[in-house]
Structures are given as C-alpha cells and as structure tokens.
Amino acid sequence: MxxxxxxxxxxxxxxxxxxxxxxxxxxxxxxxxxxxxxxxxxxxxxxxxxxxxxxxxxxxxxxxxxxxxxxxxxxxxxxxxxxxxxxxxxxxxxxxxxxxxxxxxxxxxxxxxxxxxxxxxxxxxxxxxxxxxxxxxxxxxxxxxxxxxxxxxxxxxxxxxxxxxxxxxxxxxxxxxxxxxxxSPEEFALSHPGGTLGKRLLLKVADLMHTGAELPLVNHGTSLRDALIEMTRKGHGFTCIVDAEGRLSGIYTDGDLRRTIDHHGDVRRLTIDEVMTFGGLTIEADTLAAEAIRVMEQHRVTTLVVVDTEQRPQGILKMHDLLRSGIV
Structure with missing residues (x-):
C-alpha cells in the first residue's frame, strides 16, 4: 500500500x-x-x-x-x-x-x-x-x-x-x-434521569430550596440590628421580611446594608421597615429548576424567595444550589 x-x-x-x-x-x-x-x-x-x-x-x-x-x-x-x-x-x-x-x-x-x-x-x-x-x-x-x-x-x-x-x-x-x-418532555426525562436533560426536565425548585431553620425570616418592626443577626445566623446574605399574616413584604440583603451605611451613617436606631426593599423576586416550589435559572439570569440575581400561593415564604433558592445540582 x-x-x-x-x-x-x-x-x-x-x-x-x-x-x-x-x-x-x-x-x-x-x-x-x-x-x-x-x-x-x-x-x-x-x-x-x-x-x-x-x-x-x-x-x-x-x-x-x-x-x-x-x-x-x-x-x-x-x-x-x-x-x-x-x-x-x-x-x-x-x-x-x-x-x-x-x-x-x-x-x-x-x-x-x-x-x-x-x-x-x-x-x-x-x-x-x-x-x-x-x-x-x-x-x-x-x-x-x-x-x-x-x-x-x-x-x-x-x-x-x-x-x-x-x-x-x-x-x-x-x-x-x-x-x-x-x-411529552416529562416522559422523555423519565428515561434520562441521570443526565443534564433529565435534570432540566425533572428537577424542581422544591428539590433544591433551603427550608425550615435555614430560611432567614424577620417580622415588620424588627430592629435592623436583629435583622442583621438573623442574616448572619442563616448565612445566606439576606433575610425575608413578612407581615402579620406571614406574607412576604420584602427583602434585605448585604448590598442593602452597604447602601444603608452610606445613607444613614448611624444604623443602630433603624428598623428593618425603614431600609428594606419592598417586593422581591419570588418563585413557587413546583416550578422547574430550569425556569428558576431563566428568572435569575433575566433579572441578574442569585437568590429567589420560594413562596406558596398566598405569598408566604417557604424557602429560598440560590444559584449555587443550581450549579451544584449539575443543571447549569
């Protein structure tokens, strides 16, 4: 040859x-x-x-x-x-x-x-x-x-x-x-549970969110000092603020704290109501994790509050959790 x-x-x-x-x-x-x-x-x-x-x-x-x-x-x-x-x-x-x-x-x-x-x-x-x-x-x-x-x-x-x-x-x-x-896509995912395709089609927010004692939560009227203690204890870089019925009113983040110090100087007398960010991005527990990624990317955030149909916080979902799951 x-x-x-x-x-x-x-x-x-x-x-x-x-x-x-x-x-x-x-x-x-x-x-x-x-x-x-x-x-x-x-x-x-x-x-x-x-x-x-x-x-x-x-x-x-x-x-x-x-x-x-x-x-x-x-x-x-x-x-x-x-x-x-x-x-x-x-x-x-x-x-x-x-x-x-x-x-x-x-x-x-x-x-x-x-x-x-x-x-x-x-x-x-x-x-x-x-x-x-x-x-x-x-x-x-x-x-x-x-x-x-x-x-x-x-x-x-x-x-x-x-x-x-x-x-x-x-x-x-x-x-x-x-x-x-x-x-259906769901049927397809059932035969691909171990791969990225299966995870994108089967994994839900409920499978990844932090709940119970891991959920940072304070009520209206809480002092900023106590809210910061809650944030530090839970270690997620923010806390949820709820009304008397337990519905989400807003959030307070590490970024908000920096802005608070810039604008208020002495923060010892402040309550969370005076400095919180009202509203906040939310998602429901039965939402696909892939949809949560889309929401985070669209709004350029790394954390979502998981709420029920009455807007009561049930947990939190972080981009780190999605990365660790292998879905991204």
Missing part, C-alpha cells in the same frame, strides 16, 4: 465529496418514502411487547443505536446481536415482540437463519435493507428501503452512505412514533 504525504492529498475536498454523497443518499431516501414506512410505524404502534432490533457488523452498530433511540423516545426496545441470537439470546424474544432487522444486503446469513424461528414464534418482522428483492425483505411484514446509489467510500466498498441512510431512517422512524404517541 502506497502512503501519501500530507501535501499530496486534499483532505477538505475528500471530506466535502463524502458529505455530498451522503447528503445525496439522504435526499433520495426522503423522496422514496412511501406507504411501507407508514405500515412499519403502525406495526410498531400495535406491538404489545418490545421492538427487538438486530443486526451484525456495521448494521449492528446502527441497530444498537436505533434501539437506544426508540427506547428513550417512548417505544420499548432493546438490541440483540444477530450472531448471538442463534446461540441462546433469541430466548429474549417472545410472541408479543416485534423484530426490526437491519442488513444492507438483506442476505446476512446470521439474520436469514433466524427467519424460520421468527415465523415459529409468531413475531412480526420489519426489515431495513438496501435490496427490496432480498431474502430478508421478502419475508418481512414491512420493508424499509435504505438503498443508496453508491457508497461514499471511493472503492464503493466500506459501508458509509448506506449506514448513514439506515441511521437517518431509524431516527425518522423513532421521531414519527414519538409524535404519534404524543410523547
């Missing part, structure tokens, strides 16, 4: 040619979509079990990704390696399941060997191949045509355009099913 030096090869031209060929393959795939795709979607929606996605080689890698995408978007699915299926893993498949088999040639021996077993089990079969007349396509209940005019590989050998087409059609299938099921 002859190895060229860096100066002998136009890497950018090669990359653009590859992307152009794969883009052409996807355009042709989109134009070719027909009732077979709709039939495949309806078969999956009618399935009372799981979608068992199988393949081998490069198609196996695409199949594994497709199974993961289906499972995370509302369609119960898992991947079975076609080579392992005939050595015991086929025991995972039951009659109520549906098999989605990927093979560009449609003649992959490890998959075609399973066809009689699928028939015996009574499972429905969707084939995704590049050859509509292949063995796999002919025995399937629905066939998804992912044929390409040529691979991006200049030798027309390495699976490139064909795997791109299979990957894209798999995504199209998953999203079509997601939309048909009216799959």
């Amino acid at each position: 002859t190895t060229r030096t860096d100066s002998d090869h136009d890497f950018l031209a090669s990359a653009r040619r590859t992307l152009d060929l794969e883009q052409q393959a996807l355009a042709a795939l989109a134009a070719r979509l027909d009732a077979s795709f709709e039939h495949a979607c309806r078969l999956i929606l009618a399935c009372h079990g799981r979608v068992v996605v199988t393949g081998i080689g490069k198609s196996g890698h695409i199949a594994r990704k497709l199974a993961a995408t289906l499972a995370s978007t509302g369609t119960p699915a898992f991947f079975v390696h076609a080579g392992e299926a005939s050595h015991g893993d086929l025991g995972m498949v039951v009659e109520s399941d549906l098999v989605l088999a990927l093979s560009n040639s449609g003649e992959t021996a490890e998959i075609t060997a399973l066809l009689p077993l699928f028939k015996r089990l009574g499972t429905r079969l969707i084939a995704m191949t590049g050859h509509s007349g292949s063995t796999l396509a002919r025995h399937a209940d629905a066939h998804l045509d992912v044929s390409v005019e040529r691979e991006a590989c200049p030798l027309d050998l390495a699976p490139t355009s064909s795997t791109t087409a299979s990957l894209a059609l798999g995504d199209a299938l998953a999203i079509a099913l997601l939309e048909a099921r009216d799959f």
Whole structure:
C-alpha cells in the first residue's frame, strides 16, 4: 500500500465529496418514502411487547443505536446481536415482540437463519435493507428501503452512505412514533434521569430550596440590628421580611446594608421597615429548576424567595444550589 504525504492529498475536498454523497443518499431516501414506512410505524404502534432490533457488523452498530433511540423516545426496545441470537439470546424474544432487522444486503446469513424461528414464534418482522428483492425483505411484514446509489467510500466498498441512510431512517422512524404517541418532555426525562436533560426536565425548585431553620425570616418592626443577626445566623446574605399574616413584604440583603451605611451613617436606631426593599423576586416550589435559572439570569440575581400561593415564604433558592445540582 502506497502512503501519501500530507501535501499530496486534499483532505477538505475528500471530506466535502463524502458529505455530498451522503447528503445525496439522504435526499433520495426522503423522496422514496412511501406507504411501507407508514405500515412499519403502525406495526410498531400495535406491538404489545418490545421492538427487538438486530443486526451484525456495521448494521449492528446502527441497530444498537436505533434501539437506544426508540427506547428513550417512548417505544420499548432493546438490541440483540444477530450472531448471538442463534446461540441462546433469541430466548429474549417472545410472541408479543416485534423484530426490526437491519442488513444492507438483506442476505446476512446470521439474520436469514433466524427467519424460520421468527415465523415459529409468531413475531412480526420489519426489515431495513438496501435490496427490496432480498431474502430478508421478502419475508418481512414491512420493508424499509435504505438503498443508496453508491457508497461514499471511493472503492464503493466500506459501508458509509448506506449506514448513514439506515441511521437517518431509524431516527425518522423513532421521531414519527414519538409524535404519534404524543410523547411529552416529562416522559422523555423519565428515561434520562441521570443526565443534564433529565435534570432540566425533572428537577424542581422544591428539590433544591433551603427550608425550615435555614430560611432567614424577620417580622415588620424588627430592629435592623436583629435583622442583621438573623442574616448572619442563616448565612445566606439576606433575610425575608413578612407581615402579620406571614406574607412576604420584602427583602434585605448585604448590598442593602452597604447602601444603608452610606445613607444613614448611624444604623443602630433603624428598623428593618425603614431600609428594606419592598417586593422581591419570588418563585413557587413546583416550578422547574430550569425556569428558576431563566428568572435569575433575566433579572441578574442569585437568590429567589420560594413562596406558596398566598405569598408566604417557604424557602429560598440560590444559584449555587443550581450549579451544584449539575443543571447549569
């Protein structure tokens, strides 16, 4: 094999040619979509079990990704390696399941060997191949045509355009099913609880706020001295001020203290009513933490008072809590 030096090869031209060929393959795939795709979607929606996605080689890698995408978007699915299926893993498949088999040639021996077993089990079969007349396509209940005019590989050998087409059609299938099921962001988050996506969609203010003895709180008429003691004791850099019914009237912060000293000099005789900031930004406990971030960023603050429907303080939420949760 002859190895060229860096100066002998136009890497950018090669990359653009590859992307152009794969883009052409996807355009042709989109134009070719027909009732077979709709039939495949309806078969999956009618399935009372799981979608068992199988393949081998490069198609196996695409199949594994497709199974993961289906499972995370509302369609119960898992991947079975076609080579392992005939050595015991086929025991995972039951009659109520549906098999989605990927093979560009449609003649992959490890998959075609399973066809009689699928028939015996009574499972429905969707084939995704590049050859509509292949063995796999002919025995399937629905066939998804992912044929390409040529691979991006200049030798027309390495699976490139064909795997791109299979990957894209798999995504199209998953999203079509997601939309048909009216799959919600909350349902999506339930399958992603450990990641940032899940945290943004599941984590609420109530999960992060400081409550009870951690909540800095003083009543109207409290001396500024006692209010400062409360702020120091709770260590959050501010305190809430409430009326006789326990409703939030305003807040007093470390920044307010600096302004108080500038304007009043001797602060020993002041009450909190004379120097407090009326109002204050609030949020409710059942609000998503992601929304709390938006409010903080919009108003350029680092703390929110958490209130109930009667505007009674229930806790406080700090930007530090959001950062520590990993949601930001």
